[in-house]
Amino acid sequence: MAEGVLFNVAESLVEMLHSAAFEEVGVLYCVKDEFQKLVDTTNIVKGVLLDAEQKMAVDNSVKAWLKQLGDAFFVADDLVDKFHTKAMQRRVMSGNKFTRQVRVFFSSSNQLVFRIKMGHQIKDIREKLDDTRVVSNNFNLTHRPKETIVASGSSMRETYSYVSEEEVIGREDEKKEIIQLLVEMEFEEDVSFIPIVGIGGLGKTTLAQYVYNDEKVQKHFELKMWVCVSDVFDVDLLVAKIIKSDTCTNLGNLELEQLQNELRSKLSGKKYLLVLDDVWNEHGEEWHKLEMLLKCGGRGSRVLVTTRSEMVSRITQTVQPFKVKGLSKDMSWYLFKRMAFEKEQEPVEGSKIMELGMEVVEKCKGVPLAIRTIGRLLQVRLWQSQNPEKELSWFLNSEFAKIDQMKITSYPPSS
Structure with a gap:
């Protein structure tokens, strides 16, 4: 799996505990140190989670360990929610004269009771996570340093062209429609741009992979390239990625003028398919620069663009955007x-x-x-x-x- 479920839970816990609201509550209830210890322990466990979630399919002991760990994380998540509620109450009360009496109520004996109770609960959860961390040493799990773990945000995202057909569920009709646009339809332009648009999580990338690997598509195009764009829309970088997408060419530190010459040499006169996956750039001028460089392909060339943004789909389209729907x-x-x-x-x-x-x-x-x-x-x-x-x-x-x-x-x- 690309992103482990429990890894994401751990990530959200750490993000929440690092927020400004929790900083205030940690100081107010004298649990800031316990918060930090919980963050440290969660980060240590998080380091081996991706490896564990891959190994659980073949190792039942790892699977059982993950279940115990999952239970601990869910308890921690519930506890963090309680603190989040307190944080929001405090922010509301601090700016509302009408609630002064309530603020006094929370700041006296009730605050002390809450602080003692929550302090113990945080400690118990941290100790449970510590215990599971010790057990994980028996499984020879690979620890991935924080800087090598792919974040869930788009700026760190990377995709590739392959997908196993058994992983694609309920997209056969959409695949046929897009292949028709790529292979059978005739357009005025030599190079046509076809956006696939939809909200995050609908499977736009998977659908593009499914189409890209179809036998009919493989035979139809002389050249096929896949580039993940994400939120860094730099024309120099994208041209270099396109050039290197089906070769191991070392481009060094070439300027855009040299890069565009290489690109034109690669594409000129050839019927190609280029997938630009996960496009976020809504600045028409930047897109226009790239578009002009891509228009040197042979007649029937296609650029398939996947995006969440309706604006991007309008900027990039030369045919009507293909809108992805939810599964039946x-x-x-x-x-x-x-x-x-x-x-x-x-x-x-x-x-x-x-x-x-x-x-x-x-x-x-x-x-x-x-x-x-x-x-x-x-x-x-x-x-x-x-x-x-x-x-x-x-x-x-x-x-x-x-x-x-x-x-x-x-x-x-x-x-």
């Missing part, structure tokens, strides 16, 4: 079952577990990333659970209070 209910349920349950544990049709699972799926609104992430997260809890119904009910009632705030699309209309 059936495909959403199929994907969720694969992520959340072991094969022998799949819920029986009409069972309470299936009913609760479908509620989880309904809340994901057809967004594959949400389904995969939540399914994997639940897998850790459902594995060897004595009461899977209780686990699913707990998740629906507690965790989705936060997840529901995601801006995700609804199911596509049924045909």
Whole structure:
């Protein structure tokens, strides 16, 4: 998996504890040192999480360890939420004269009780995490230094062209439509730009990979290139990436003039397919510079652009943008079952577990990333659970209070 579920939980805990609001609360309740110790311990555990979440598929002892660790993280997450509530209460009260009496109430004996109680709970959680960290030494997990861990933000994101067909769920129709645009449609321009647009998590990159590796596409284009753009839209850098995308050419420190000569030599007269994945740049002038350099290809060349931004899709299009929708209910349920349950544990049709699972799926609104992430997260809890119904009910009632705030699309209309 590209990003471990528990790794993301640990990352969000650390980010929350480093926020300005928690800095204030830590000082107010005299738990700043305990916060820092919890951050330090979480960072140490986080270092081996990505390796552990890859090994759990083949090592049941690692899987059991991750379940224990997941339980500790969820308790920590609940505790951090309580502190977050306190932080927000304090910020509201500090600027509202009407609530002075309430502020006095929180600052006296109740504050002392809360401080003692929460201080003990933080210490208990940290000790649990310490215990699991010690156990992890038995698994020979590889520690990845913080600077080598890929962050979830777009600026650190990197993608590649390959995807296993079995990983693509419910996108066959969209694949056929895009291939038709790439291979069968005739446009006035020699080089046409086709944006694939949709919110984060819908699977735009996966869809582009699926198309890119299709046999019909492979045979149709003389040259195929894949470049991940993300939020660094530097024309020099992008031209260099395009040139190097199917070779190991060492370009050294060439200026743009030399780079564009290399690019024109590479593309001139050839029918090519270029995928520019994860484009964020909304400045038309920068895009225009790159566009002009790409227009030297042979007739029928295509540039496929994936983006979350409607503005980007309008700037880059020479044909109508292809809008990616959420998965159907059936495909959403199929994907969720694969992520959340072991094969022998799949819920029986009409069972309470299936009913609760479908509620989880309904809340994901057809967004594959949400389904995969939540399914994997639940897998850790459902594995060897004595009461899977209780686990699913707990998740629906507690965790989705936060997840529901995601801006995700609804199911596509049924045909």
